Amino acid sequence: MKKIRLFKPSVGKEELNNIKKVFNRSWLGYGPLVNKFEKKFAGFIGTKYAVAVNSGTAALHLSLLCNNFPKGKKVLVPSITFSATAASVLYCGLIPKFVDVREDDLTIDFNDLKKKYSNDCVALICVHMGGHPSQMEKIRPWAKRKKLILIEDSAESCGSIYKGKKIGTWSDISCFSFEEKKIITTGDGGMICLNDKKKYEKLKSLSFHGWDTDPWKRHNKSFGKNNRFTNHWAYEIKTLGYKYNMNDLMAALGLEQLKKIKTFNYKREKILKRYLNGIKDLKNIKPTYPYKLKNSSYWLFSVKTKFRDELINYLKIKNISTAVHFVPLPYNKIYKKYKNNSLKNTMRVWKQIVSLPFFPDLENKKVDYILNCLKTFDRKISKNNI
Ligand SMILES: Cc1ncc(COP(=O)(O)O)c(C=O)c1O
Incomplete structure (x- = not known):
């Protein structure tokens, strides 16, 4: 028997055709397809908003960052997960507090979670390990009572329903990964799903250098008679942002993958x-x-x-x-x-x-x-x- 790989992305002519269209338009960077993919993905998951980024790691980083937690506060994370779950905590100057996992499904252990909680905890990241849902029906009301920001690390799950609710809608913010091994792929990529408009706007800005205007919308305003005297080129940088945006090549892949x-x-x-x-x-x-x-x-x-x-x-x-x-x-x-x-x-x-x-x-x-x-x-x- 030939070598059997552990993972293999499933991509075909549909993805290739969509990429060809991007080539023909010659607009490869952040553009209309990113916006389209965000809307379609938000609709698929069932949140009001989605922000497309260039990795699941970036998604996790920004979902913590947009809360402006004071440095040194603690974030509860499961002890068995991909390193990015905890790295995102460190990126924000916060401290990971490791919680035990359940022996029979590797998701965060609710009893240990209650034990590990302390007053300086500001957020909790639940990981749907291997695609198996965390016990969100217990965790969500508890996190609410403790006033914790609840984040779902849904990098390993996409499209599943748990107790009648889509994975990705159980929390304040949910993060997905589209790196090549995941349920759907954009080569590398990620998505942040949420319902809070203010945070959504902040996340959009944080994912593109902290600018206060959408670069694709700015581009569109740069044409046409009526706009001759408008300052379509203007933008203001209010916060330190990152170069985390998705681009149209990736979105072209993502849109076709989502159909499948x-x-x-x-x-x-x-x-x-x-x-x-x-x-x-x-x-x-x-x-x-x-x-x-x-x-x-x-x-x-x-x-x-x-x-x-x-x-x-x-x-x-x-x-x-x-x-x-x-x-x-x-x-x-x-x-x-x-x-x-x-x-x-x-x-x-x-x-x-x-x-x-x-x-x-x-x-x-x-x-x-x-x-x-x-x-x-x-x-x-x-x-x-x-
Ligand atoms: C649980 C978990 N969180 C976060 C990530 C990070 O995603 P990415 O590789 O897209 O940065 C991954 C996978 O790689 C993951 O498995």
Whole structure:
């Protein structure tokens, strides 16, 4: 069997045609397609506004920054997540406070959250790990009572519905990632979704150098008789902003990907069913997530095993790519000093998790090959034969 990748973006002629149109117009930067993608994405998620940026990391950074929190305040984040969740806290001069994750789905542990909360916490970032929804029905009312700004890090989920509500609408601000491995992709890219008009305007400005006017609208005003004497070129810089905007090339990809998202999630669901059915009788390999497939948008197929390193090595020889999502953040040098003692589930569970190849175009024959390898491994490890 040829090498089986862990992730693979699903892009085709539709995306290519839309990019060609951008080439033909010769307007590659921030332009009309970005605005169009923002509107379509906001409509898809169900928020009033969306701001397109050039990464999920930028989305997280700005969603904290737009609140003007005093430096040194704390932000609650789960201990197992991609590093950008916590990096965004540090970018803003804030302090991450790590909360344990639930052993059965790796999302933030509500009981530990209540324990870790202190009066100097100003925000909470919930991560829908691997696409599995955090317990928002408990977290949201609690965060409101504590007057915390609630941010959903929805980088690993797009289009799923949890308890009748779209993921991305449970919080004050939600952040998505469109980097190449995610549910939909723009190569790299991200989106911030929210309902607050003032913050939306601030985010637009922060994502483009802190300018107070939209560069595409300014461009449009630069033509036409009626505008001859207007100062269409003027702008004012009120705050320090960033060069985080999305461009039309990326938006051209995003618009086509968004049209396909239901198919992508449906294909993901079908592959998961096949995987889950295939491993159901294995003794030493169990699914990491409970995989509730209805209206889902899972990004990872992850399994738990006490023989993680042996399994990773075994699959490597079989040309099957694997990874560990993720090493707990407090294990990393930069985050060590924010570590607190009680992250019991995190320390136990992370040693067992392995991500396996999973993307919409993964063929059944490859899934079956992977399943056969898992079965053989399970048999051999039971007999101490590896
Ligand atoms: C949970 C989580 N948050 C944030 C990010 C950052 O997104 P990006 O790579 O688009 O900056 C990612 C993925 O890369 C992620 O998995």
